[in-house]
Amino acid sequence: MRKGLHLASGIVPTRRAVLLGAISTVVAGCSTGMGADQAPTAAITPQAGAEAVQRPPVKLAIILPLEGMGETAAIAKSMKQGAELALFERNDPYVQLITKSDGGTAVGARAAATEAIGEGAEIILGPLLSDAVASAAPVARAAHVPMLAFSTDHKVAGNGVYLMSFLAEQEVDRIISYAASRGKRHYAALIPEGPYGDVVEPAFRSAVKRAGGLAVIVERYPATANGMLTPAKRVMESIKQGDDEFAPIDALFLPGGQEALPQIGPVIAYSGLNPHKVQLLGTGAWDFPSIGRDDAFVGGWYPSPDPQAWQGFAERYAKTFGTAPPRLASVAYDAVGLAISLSTSPPGSRFTEENLTRPNGFSGVDGIVRFAANGLSERGLAVLEVQKFGSAVIDRAPTAFAPTKLSSATEQVVR
Known part of the structure; x- marks a missing residue:
């Protein structure tokens, strides 16, 4: 059994129930049971291992338009689940997740970024919509907190905002x-x-x-x-x-x-x-x-x-959440993995421009990706x-x- 899971005696849950329960506990407590030491090549999937020295938690924030019943909210919820799955699978007790909803509005995104930074977030994943990214970015810049945004609008990139999306x-x-x-x-x-x-x-x-x-x-x-x-x-x-x-x-x-x-x-x-x-x-x-x-x-x-890694992710996602993931779920999964891979550096040197724009980039479910100083991403596509x-x-x-x-x-x- 994975570390951090405690089951009542006499209960034999399904694998899906165990995963859902563990993910809910992890996210509700703003801590993860996923993650490990950073790989030398800064891969999104880090090497296995355990920290010998106790260190303060590293706080990540994800901002998505989670309210409502429309297509955008459905995609946002699947991305949240993708992020939760990444947290669970990487098993790093020193990483915490802060989840915020921006309500699909620019005003909501600014408020969500302010709250997340106030709670100690060192990097923001999201928002999804370009107006929300543009509104949250000044708050993040003022606090020197980088953003891995999910928008495809290159006009919002740069000056600490990096586009995790496919361009x-x-x-x-x-x-x-x-x-x-x-x-x-x-x-x-x-x-x-x-x-x-x-x-x-x-x-x-x-x-x-x-x-x-x-x-x-x-x-x-x-x-x-x-x-x-x-x-x-x-x-x-x-x-x-x-x-x-x-x-x-x-x-x-x-x-x-x-x-x-x-x-x-x-x-x-x-x-x-x-x-x-x-x-x-x-x-x-x-x-x-x-x-x-x-x-x-x-x-x-x-x-x-390349679809091979995606297929494995989709199978794990479906077994955990009971439904097939939309394509963007893996983008949130990889964003969390990327952040965890950099989280073992000392405070102040984790999510620097130098680390985020390293020439070798990162790799994950969606293949290799690297960022330019202007915030645009480059991906290796099949x-x-x-x-x-x-x-x-x-x-x-x-x-x-x-x-x-x-x-x-x-x-x-x-x-």
Whole structure:
């Protein structure tokens, strides 16, 4: 039995009940039974071992929009559970967790950060929403407390705020550079309107240019019923025209996610698009279990962390909490692991910029990650191919960073 678990005699609980009870006890007491000495390479998963010398607890805070019944609150609750699972598995009695809800508002985030710092937090994990990050950041900076935020908005990064999230610009760069390495030169794109599309479109154009390719046609579509039909028709006509003029488009970039792809699939099928001639490309938004149910996307490529570690995490999460985790649960899990890996340093030297931006970075469920001084993260991503049942890795993710400057995709965001 793991240290710190005390069961009444005569009770034989299930593994799930033991884990849930232990996690509840640990979090309620603001202490963990997870963690160990920092690995020499600063991996998120530290080496096993025990502290011989008693030391004061290290306090971490996580801020998430936990109230409500909507999708955002559901994701936030799963991230909280991911953080709790990391705490339990690392078994470090010297680390404490402070959980705060910001209510999904900027005002709430500022108050949550103030409370957490007042309770002794040395690092803040979160918030999730960009407005909340922007509001909490001045409080954290004034107290010299760094933040590992879960927002994807690069505008809130920097000056002590590091983005733990997946950045769309790097996903685009990864999939386009891989497609180019496979001989793809002429690209079409069908991109959603809105903030996500506003980030993806310039990233796509820049990535194609860097790869020596040509963006032949780029169409945007509104997030309304049947809103993509006319733009999609123009893209399909351009692809057909390229074939007729012997200047074929050989890749179609579709960065939509689970809410958009089911509408695009029938359009692709009706157009008669030949997947052997036109390679479908996506982003990390393609990383959902049912994508292969639509034959239109089978054979498509998209970037993602290597799925092997994620699968192990998902199984442990499901056994503990009784439900499959959404993708962001592992980001919170890794954020806690990263913080624990740095927690054994002396007070004042744990969560410094030098430690957080070390060139070798950190590794966890979602692979390797490192931070630049400007707060942007760089991740090592694999390329996956959609299959009828699941997806398969066709280009593995790197397991270590080369001793060079951050990627061109990361630099592109800063300019």
